[in-house]
Structures are given as structure tokens and as C-alpha cells.
Amino acid sequence: MHFQSVALSDRGLNREINEDSAWIGSQIIAVADGLGGHAGGEVASAIVINRLAKAEKKEFTKESVHDLVIEITAKANGEIAKKIKDSPKLKGMGTTLTSLITTEDKVALIHIGDSRCYQFRDGKLTQLSKDHTLVQELIDQGRLSVEEASAHPQKSLITKALMGNSETEPFIQLINVEPDDLFLLCTDGLSSVLNESEISKILREDGLTEIAVDKLKDAVYKSGAPDNITLVLAKLTSEATHTVGILGAAAVVA
Template sequence: MKVAYRSDIGRIRLVNEDRGWAQLMETGLAVAIVADGMGGHQAGDVASQLAVDTFKEVLLGTTATLTLEEKKVLIRQAILQANEVIYDMASRNDQYHNMGTTVVAALLQTESGVIGHIGDSRAYKWRDGVLSQLTDDHTLVNELVKSGQITIEEAANHPRRNVLTRALGTDEQVEVDVKGISWKPGDMLLLCSDGLTNMLSIQEMADTLSQDDLDLDAKADRLIQLALQAGGDDNITVVLLHHAEDTEQEE
């Protein structure tokens, strides 16, 4: 398995409130997370960093090979623990009041994996030249689309498209969406913040991942560059995991 991780502040923002982490464990488990923080006075980057740190802490204690059900339990537990830590910090410090973050995370092993998410950071799977979205945005606009009140085209430019219906750390209790996925040689997983998906179409992302002349590192770089060229309105974070025969970690 191969891993590449990239994050860029973008062209507009003064602070990068995105955080990410990806690692290949000795057990053959690949672990990755992207968090996109929100909140005034730089509270967003505190929330996203806490999410990543807590997630990492829980996952680094994993030594065994896990079944699909065990992976689902573990990813939910890690995300809920992060929620607890962020909510507690926000409750005790006025400057962090109402801070929160999105989160999308993955645990992958040989033939199967799990995705856990809250908010509008997304996971996509690339298989045989086709890129499929695995997560469902927890946003007001997505609710309007699902109820038939607006079209997908209208959603793309809706003035309230960044309003989340669910976030990590803003409430004491939160629901995590967890799903199992198949994972076979040749597959690629893309985890990203909305700084990528608000700038690029799914076709543009698929075209980049399909380029055989680019290694995984170069594909991550290309995605960031395309988002910057399209305007770079937000922080942009990308994690790519490739189910390849050889194993390497890119930084």
C-alpha cells in the first residue's frame, strides 16, 4: 500500500485550519484522517488538530489484524473520543466556544476497509477508472437536494452551501456515519476537505487519478495545484491511499 498526504493554505485564508494524518501500521493496517476546522480566533485549527491527535492516539494502540466489524467499532470509537476532547476543551475555554471540525477517516486492510465521517469532508474510491463518492455531506444544502427542493446544479452555487448540519466537537453527543467498503489491488482512496471538492469536478479529480505517468505523490500535488488554479478559496487537504503491491509512505 502507498500513502501520500498534502495540505495547502489556499489563496484566500490567513490560517490553515485543515489537518490530516496518514500512516501504514506494521499490522498492514492503513490509517488516514482529514479534519477541516471551524470557529473564530483560530479555534478551527485547534479543533482539527485535537481531532487528528485523538484519532492518532486511539489508532496507534492497534496491534492486531481486525475484522470488518472490529474496524467499524474502532473508527467510531476514535471519532467519538475526539468529539469528547474537542467539546470538553470548548466548554472550558471561552475563546474556543463553539469550535468544531469536520472529519473523514479510513481504516484499510487487504480486502476491506471502513470509512467514518461527520460534516462535508469527503471520501472517494477510484476503481477501474471510475471515481465514486463514498460519503454523504452533512450540510443544509445536501438536505435540500435530497428532499428535492433544489437541484445538484443549484446546490453548487448556493449561498449557504457551507452550512453544516453535523460537526465534530460542537455538541456533547454526535452521530458518526460508518460504512464498510471493498478494497482490492489497484484501488485508490481519496480523502479531502471541501477546499478540493468546491473547486474541482469529480471528472477533474478522476482524470488526475487516472494519469499513469504520475506517481501517488505527484497526483496529490496535481490535485492541490488544480484547486489553487481554480481559485483556491479555502484550505485544501488531500490524502491518497493506493492498494499497490509495494509499500511506501510519501510525505
Template sequence: MPELLTIGVFARAARLSPKALRLYDDLGLLRPAQVDDDSGYRLYAPEQLDQARLIAWLRRLGMPLERIRQIGELPTPEQAAQIGAYWEQVLAETAERGRLATFLVDYLSGRGSAMGTLGIRYAARSETGPVRDSNEDTAYAGPRLMAVADGMRGPGGDRASAAAVDALKTLETATVAADDLLGSLAEAVRAAARSVGEIDGDTATTLTALYWSGSRLALVHIGDTRAYRLRDGELSLITVDHTYVRSLVEQGRLTEAEAAVHPQRSLLVKALTGTGDETPDLSLHEAAAGDRYLLCSDGLATTVPEPELRAVLAGPGDPRQILDDLFTRAYAAGAHDNVAAVVADVVPA
């Protein structure tokens, strides 16, 4: 049997401090192989060095200890997938902070674009669909706020999606400057998460919402509800699904075609749960007259192909007529889930 290493020797080999090793023991991240009954000294086996080095590397990535603990319990291939998903999240959040920093620099230095005076015409719709017997989706559209939420299937899902959207509705009457859109929306989402957490039982919801002022839109997104923008005839998906399968696509481990039929394509890696661990995507967008926005749940997005979405959104009709067309197509394609959507047109005020 290999000789056990003292905590000092093991710490030097793993490039960790003895203090860190004691903390990891207390947290259950890395237990010593043996604790001396008389002295209380921690002793480690040489084969534990790989685990210790992995923890050290993940800490250098800035990964929270609780997430490291969860990854440590997984088989090696799943560890790789989870680390990849975490890093994609870090890159997305870093890019968003970069965009916010650019906006702040431009705004404070007077280089930002002037606030245009624009308005929106909108319509919202949420239906049970032809297959489900209950509706966990919520859709809302108002003069300044558009939102779609998809509650977890089962007891409490409908209340979770409704609670999340209701918490955002306070923004409709709030006095918020265009340069504070993102902060106000982020605070409202924290309130939404608390509302979801107050619901009895284990439930959660996705949430995608746009908050409007002048010519600027603040976007919040968590889960697999989606936001699209049609501009000059080109349809762009402006959210990224927070699903396990999407993380595999981003890592190059699945093609789009494989993802579309993957048995775990609906498995979420992020949602509003009320636990305080939520990290939604937040971003700022500049609107232009003629833009058309679509927010929708997966009951629409996974049923109507994107080229067909683009054709409908680019066609004639007001937002309510566009919704009628989209829902008709979703049902004709055999929508397997609830269907919720908001369509909003940007127009000169």
C-alpha cells in the same frame, strides 16, 4: 373565545397521554393555554391540537424530544425541511445498520470473503491556500489510518481539526481484528469528539477517515469533507455531505446546479462539536488491489470539478504526485479556502 379543554379531553383528541402532556409542559414543548390557580389543572386551547399532533407524529418517527422542541420553534416551511433532513439521516443510519447486520451474518456463518493481504501507498498534504491567512485543515496518512478534518473558521478551528485526527492516531498501533474495525473506529471517534469538546470556545470540526485491516476499510464521516474511490476507472463519492443544501437536494427541492451556487452551501447540519450529540456515518467497505482513495476538504472538492478529479486520479503517478497535481489545479482555479487531501493506493502486499 373557544372553551378550553381539560388535559384528559385534550389528550384523547391529540392521541397523547396526560402523562406525556405533563412531560411536554415541563420540557417547554407544549405549554397549556392556562393553569388553574386553585387546582393546578392544565387547560388547553383547541387550536393547540395541531401542535400536539405534530409532536405525537414526530415521536412516532423516533425523533428525540430536544429536536422536536427545536423544530417546534421554526416556521412551517423550515419545519418541513428539518423533518425531511431528519428522515434522510434515519434512512442512512438504518441502511448502515443493515449493511453491518449483513456483514455480521456472513462473517459469523463463514460466508464472508477471505481476508486478502493488501497494502497501501499514501501521501497527505494540508495547506493554507492562496486566500486564507490561517489553516484550520488537518490531513494525516499512515499505514492503517487516513484522515482529513476541517475545523470551524475562527479561534480554535485549527486545534479542533488537529485534536480530532490526533485522537484517531491511536488506532495505528492498536491490535484490532478486521471484524472489529467499525467498533474500534466508532470508539476512537467518540474520543475525538471529547477532545474537541475540551477546547476553549465554541468550535467544531468535520472529520472523514478510513481505517484499514486486511482487505476491509472502515469509514467514518461527519461534515462536508469527502471520500472518493476510484475503481476500474470509475470515480465514486462514498460519503454524503452533511450540509443544509445537500439535504435540500436529497429532498428534490434543489438541483445540483442550484446547490453549487447556493449562498448557504457551506452551512453544516452535522459536525464534531464535543457536545455528545454527534451521529457520524459509519460504514464498512471491501478494498481491492488497484483502488485509489481520495479524502479531501471542501477547499479541494468545491474547486476542482469532479470530472477533473477523476482524470487526475485515473492518471499516472504515485500518491504524492497526484496530490501535487490536485493542489496545482485547485490553486489555479482560485481555491477560496484551506486545502487538505490524502491519496492512498491499494496494492498487493
């Protein structure tokens, strides 16, 4: 199985730089949202996305994907830690990561932070990833409703990210897929602005097209685009795609 994808990474209206990064490959797609502002979020997101891009040629199976992903993210964490050691002003930088990797007949979801993975099947949008945030923990504990969470003053507080800590590992899960499944990976610059109904309407109308990508971006812009916006829209195909590339900060950060 291979991915056929369309994607974009955009600075938005209120941020000076784009700290998001993304990779679209034949067997790996991913988005990463850099954390830390002036402390180098764009560096951290570029590190993990470049690590995944280098892994594009590896052979991922249902048996090997877990260990390979742990190895990739451990190396990314090590590189982030070294950057911070060499340049203390970068202390506090980190990145989310949400990725899908194809295996024989399933896809592996790799997730840490608050970027998201959605599956669009039979006209229904389902969030496959679970936010690593304070408000999600409060929801899980029954102390906060989903509606209350959207207005919580600490709704953006992340509880888990790749920040150079060798003990931090992503959530990894094999996902069953069907031929017509559509997947959306996005940073919170999109998911914190558009609700699932708004996203579903666009995917239902336009599917896997540049038009859908542009409509999602335009909808975020109409709501002020307060953050960087990065998204990958993909479906599975039997033929390897030649559309591969790095987007966002990873395309410009050495």
C-alpha cells in the same frame, strides 16, 4: 491490508492559517477540516487527527472497527468539549472527519461533515461519502438539483460535525475493495473547487504519485484557492508502509 499514501495540506491563497489536519498511516488515513475560524478550528481538527494517529497500532477488524471508532471520536468530542469549557472563546469550534481504516479484506469509511472520500476504479471516480450539509438534505428531499446546489448561498452550511457534543457520532460503513482501487480523501477546499471530471483526469494520468497531488493543488490554485486544501491519495498494498505522518494544523498545534 495496508495503505500506501501521498498527501499534502496547504493554507491556500485566502486564509490566514491552515485549519485542516491529516494523518497518513499504514492502516488509517484521515482528513479533518476545522470549523470556527478565530474560534479554534485548527485546535478541533488537530484533536481528532491526533486521536486517530494514536489508534494506528490498534487491531481493527470488521467486528471491532465500529466500536473502536465510536470510542475514538467520543474521546475527541470530550477533548473538544473540555477545551471549550476551559476557554469559552473557543465556543463554536469543531471539525469534519473523513477517514478510511483497513480491516481484514474491507476498508471502513468514517465520515462526518463535508470533507469527502472518493474511490477511483477502472477510470471512474465515485464519491463514497455523503455530505452532511443543508444543500445535500435539500437534494435528498428533491427540492434542489445538484447543479442548483453548487450555486446555493448556503452550500457550505454543515449540518453535522464533531463539536464537543457527546451525542454526535460519525457515519461508519464497510466498503468492498479491489486491488487497483485508488482512494482520495479531501477537504472541501478541493472538492468545492474541482469537479469530478477534473479530478478524474488527473488521477487517470498520474495515479498514486506526488505529481498527481501537485496537479490537484495547482488546479485549485488556478481557481483562486479560497480555502485550505488537504488531500490524501492512497491505494492498498500487502506490505506495511513506513510513510506515516501528521500534516497541517495537527503538526503544529500542541
